[in-house]
Amino acid sequence: MSSTRYSHPLDKYLRTEVIPHVMCPGCGNMSIANAFLRAVDKIFGSFEKFVFVSGIGCAAWIPSPHFKADTIHTLHGRPIPVAIGVKLANPDLHVVVISGDGDLVAIGGNHLIHAARRNADILVIMVNNFNYGMTGGQLAPTTPHGAITITTPYGNPEHEIDVSKIVAEAGANYVARWTILHQIQLENSFKKALQMEGFRFIEVLSPCTSRYVPRNFGNLKNILDFFKKNTIDIQVAQRKGSTEGKIVIGEFVIRDRPGLVRSIQELRSRALNAWRSSR
Numbered sequence: 001m002s003s004t005r006y007s008h009p010l011d012k013y014l015r016t017e018v019i020p021h022v023m024c025p026g027c028g029n030m031s032i033a034n035a036f037l038r039a040v041d042k043i044f045g046s047f048e049k050f051v052f053v054s055g056i057g058c059a060a061w062i063p064s065p066h067f068k069a070d071t072i073h074t075l076h077g078r079p080i081p082v083a084i085g086v087k088l089a090n091p092d093l094h095v096v097v098i099s100g101d102g103d104l105v106a107i108g109g110n111h112l113i114h115a116a117r118r119n120a121d122i123l124v125i126m127v128n129n130f131n132y133g134m135t136g137g138q139l140a141p142t143t144p145h146g147a148i149t150i151t152t153p154y155g156n157p158e159h160e161i162d163v164s165k166i167v168a169e170a171g172a173n174y175v176a177r178w179t180i181l182h183q184i185q186l187e188n189s190f191k192k193a194l195q196m197e198g199f200r201f202i203e204v205l206s207p208c209t210s211r212y213v214p215r216n217f218g219n220l221k222n223i224l225d226f227f228k229k230n231t232i233d234i235q236v237a238q239r240k241g242s243t244e245g246k247i248v249i250g251e252f253v254i255r256d257r258p259g260l261v262r263s264i265q266e267l268r269s270r271a272l273n274a275w276r277s278s279r
């Protein structure tokens, strides 16, 4: 089967040999990639100083194999410790984790909380599609109460976790949540977060069109309508004094505490000075 593919200005960031990509039709993953690549292109113009780390799952396939960059596709749940290691050994690099909610919050949840607490200098982009998409659509910590998954056919008896809130509380320098409909805001968040130090976390609500959407929304349009009608920007919620029972989106935290790299460098020079003056 032959197909015609037209070149695109962002092609230089992609391994065009793996295009058409591996995601399901209507999946939000590649529109997240698109917003991210626009941000990188406008601020940096190349992937020269980037390293991407991902775990296991569909979202983890955004950078690897699609990005023409240095990428590490590591064990399920472990992209964050690997990324921190890369950053501490190479402080000049931009280290970005792109992975799913199952990878980062279920099996990898402990790493996420402590990376935020340590204000480790990495950007984590979490695609929240409300279930484990790759393995058939099982229950995740992010699955809303009552939602149908392959392991909760009569509805989820548990309550979902608000990941952005936890990461904000744990100490991250930047936390934002958007949906794939918020392309401009997403691009701006990526641009801002890429230029900050410390731990930066961007959650993106995204449709899993093969698993979660058919079981809970019927079709893609319904979940996109849901995103449109049932999200409220934090600034609007603060003005109104109510979230109106909606999912809160927007920028939750912007602060400039020293990141882990700077903290360690400062500590090292203090320790060296103390050692020198003691001799």
Ligand SMILES: Cc1ncc(C[n+]2csc(CCOP(=O)(O)OP(=O)(O)O)c2C)c(N)n1
Pocket (backbone or CB within 6 Å): 056, 057, 058, 059, 060, 076, 099, 100, 101, 102, 103, 104, 127, 129, 131, 132, 133, 134, 135, 140
């Ligand atoms: C140690 C281990 N446990 C379980 C799995 C099976 N597994 C592969 S991907 C995945 C979950 C992926 O979900 P998520 O991170 O939300 O990504 P999505 O596919 O939804 O984008 C699981 C449980 C595995 N690969 N390794």
